[in-house]
Amino acid sequence: MEFKVPNVMQLAFRTLNPFKFKKFRNRTSEIRNQNPYLCPPIIHYMSKKDLYESPDYYLADELLSDEHKLIRSSVRDWVKKEVSPIIEDYAQRAEFPKQLIKGLGEIGAFGPTIPVEYGGAGLDYMAYGIIMQEIERGDSGIRSAASVQGSLVMYPIYAYGSEEQKHKYLPKLATGELMGCFGLTEPDHGSDPGGMTTNFKDAGDHYILNGAKMWISNSPFADIAIVWAKDESGKIRGLIVERGMEGFTTPETHNKWSLRASATGELVFDNVKVPKENLLPNVAGLKGPLGCLNQARYGIAWGALGAAMDCYDTALRYSKERRQFGKPIAGFQLQQKKLAEMITEITKGQLLVWRLGVLKNENRATPAQISMSKRNSVITALNIAREARQILGGMGITGEYPIMRHMMNLESVITYEGTHDIHLLITGLDITGEEAFK
Numbered sequence: 001m002e003f004k005v006p007n008v009m010q011l012a013f014r015t016l017n018p019f020k021f022k023k024f025r026n027r028t029s030e031i032r033n034q035n036p037y038l039c040p041p042i043i044h045y046m047s048k049k050d051l052y053e054s055p056d057y058y059l060a061d062e063l064l065s066d067e068h069k070l071i072r073s074s075v076r077d078w079v080k081k082e083v084s085p086i087i088e089d090y091a092q093r094a095e096f097p098k099q100l101i102k103g104l105g106e107i108g109a110f111g112p113t114i115p116v117e118y119g120g121a122g123l124d125y126m127a128y129g130i131i132m133q134e135i136e137r138g139d140s141g142i143r144s145a146a147s148v149q150g151s152l153v154m155y156p157i158y159a160y161g162s163e164e165q166k167h168k169y170l171p172k173l174a175t176g177e178l179m180g181c182f183g184l185t186e187p188d189h190g191s192d193p194g195g196m197t198t199n200f201k202d203a204g205d206h207y208i209l210n211g212a213k214m215w216i217s218n219s220p221f222a223d224i225a226i227v228w229a230k231d232e233s234g235k236i237r238g239l240i241v242e243r244g245m246e247g248f249t250t251p252e253t254h255n256k257w258s259l260r261a262s263a264t265g266e267l268v269f270d271n272v273k274v275p276k277e278n279l280l281p282n283v284a285g286l287k288g289p290l291g292c293l294n295q296a297r298y299g300i301a302w303g304a305l306g307a308a309m310d311c312y313d314t315a316l317r318y319s320k321e322r323r324q325f326g327k328p329i330a331g332f333q334l335q336q337k338k339l340a341e342m343i344t345e346i347t348k349g350q351l352l353v354w355r356l357g358v359l360k361n362e363n364r365a366t367p368a369q370i371s372m373s374k375r376n377s378v379i380t381a382l383n384i385a386r387e388a389r390q391i392l393g394g395m396g397i398t399g400e401y402p403i404m405r406h407m408m409n410l411e412s413v414i415t416y417e418g419t420h421d422i423h424l425l426i427t428g429l430d431i432t433g434e435e436a437f438k
């Protein structure tokens with residue numbers, strides 16, 4: 001059920017002062033008594049209005065071009081208009097808002113860096129990061145859908161696919177006419193995807209695919225899946241599997257407390273006949289899927305900071321408005337410590353991802369640098385969400401504000417695309433030369 005704020009309410013908030021507020025409250029109580037749906041408690045209106053302003057303590061905006069700022073403001077406007085008003089309801093109902101797909105395509109969120117000739121937006125990596133940041137500011141689940149589509153479905157087709165595959169799939173994926181998912185993780189192989197058992201055999205004019213993938217974002221509604229499986233020699237290869245192929249099913253995973261507005265499921269292959277032209281010809285080995293993860297992890301490094309900034313912005317505004325013991329709680333040292341530490345960590349994170357964007361544009365960002373940023377942004381966001389929730393007191397646990405939703409989402413973000421531990425071990429390996437995974 002989409003929530004609509006009646007115009008009269010919006011007007012009232014624009015002109016809020018203590019006198020009008022009192023009159024307004026009395027009037028809303030009256031209306032609420034007559035029709036609770038039309039006028040739920042007043043706090044609902046206050047929180048549903050998306051007042052977000054991004055913090056920029058070190059004037060990092062000066063590091064962005066006018067084009068980057070324009071992209072940011074249009075994506076931000078889109079999120080405020082299309083995502084913020086509905087996302088809480090969809091998260092509560094554990095449903096992906098499919099009506100956003102078309103708009104995500106229109107704002108360039110699907111394959112921002114894919115060249116225009118294949119239907120992508122042809123933007124640079126800074127723009128890609130900014131788009132992910134603005135979308136995840138709205139919700140990590142919506143950013144997930146975009147990350148998977150752009151970095152984990154379009155990117156492998158673009159980087160490892162044949163010209164026919166690129167022309168067949170990329171333009172439709174860029175608009176959202178086709179949606180995709182990425183199958184790497186298996187029930188018994190998560191952090192260690194090299195141990196996968198999903199496999200395919202040569203059966204003359206096609207392959208026969210068997211196995212199962214688990215925890216797959218977008219799987220329940222995806223039209224195609226990029227599936228990583230071992231060939232008869234044990235080499236990992238990528239296959240494009242299409243919905244409707246006999247023996248291919250995508251059961252949905254239920255009962256998630258996290259990423260509730262993102263659809264997650266399995267991919268099950270029972271003797272699926274895959275045409276030979278659906279093999280990605282230009283990559284073999286674990287570096288295929290890991291190369292895609294570099295793209296997606298880069299987007300998360302920016303995206304998670306978006307969630308952090310939303311939590312900070314919400315908590316800062318609330319702390320100035322909420323009064324206890326006769327003054328705003330922003331005036332208490334304990335709350336200032338929380339807020340000051342939040343803005344410090346956000347500022348550090350902003351500078352880190354900006355520099356990573358420069359390196360990525362120059363094709364100099366290493367996978368280990370991307371790991372460091374993904375890990376740093378996600379733990380920063382999770383810590384900020386936890387502290388911000390406390391600043392809101394009891395209100396912080398409700399869906400009236402975005403913080404608890406962000407916090408629960410981030411529990412997935414810290415696990416997928418490589419866990420917090422795995423990224424630390426990647427940094428450890430990079431600086432010592434000693435592998436500590438095995």
Ligand code: TGC
Pocket residue numbers: 143144145147148182184185190191192193194217285286287288290291293294296367416417418419422426437
């Ligand atoms: P290892 O022996 O180190 O490497 C095997 C081959 O891969 C190469 N390689 C990479 N290539 C490109 N990018 C990277 N980041 C790479 N890391 C390694 C490596 O050079 C080697 O190449 P070659 O030519 O010598 O064969 O592999 P390992 O088995 O020891 O594993 C290393 C480890 C643990 C770091 C890796 O497996 C890993 O990253 N594990 C985490 C798994 C993971 O991140 N899964 C994510 C699944 S997808 C997902 O979560 C999507 S969520 C999407 C959403 O909703 O937003």
Ligand code: FAD
Pocket residue numbers: 148181182183184185189190191192214215216217218259264412415416417418419420421422425436437438
């Ligand atoms: P495990 O690998 O079993 O890890 C369990 C714990 O052990 C973790 O704390 C981990 O850090 C630790 N650990 C593991 N190995 C080591 C080690 N060597 N040293 C120290 N500690 C270690 N996958 C996809 O392929 N496609 C998707 O679209 C996708 N979407 C997802 C969406 C959601 C909501 C979630 C939750 C997951 C998704 N994943 C997806 C899977 C995700 O990538 C895996 O969950 C993740 O890689 C971790 O694997 P695991 O859950 O099996 O945990």
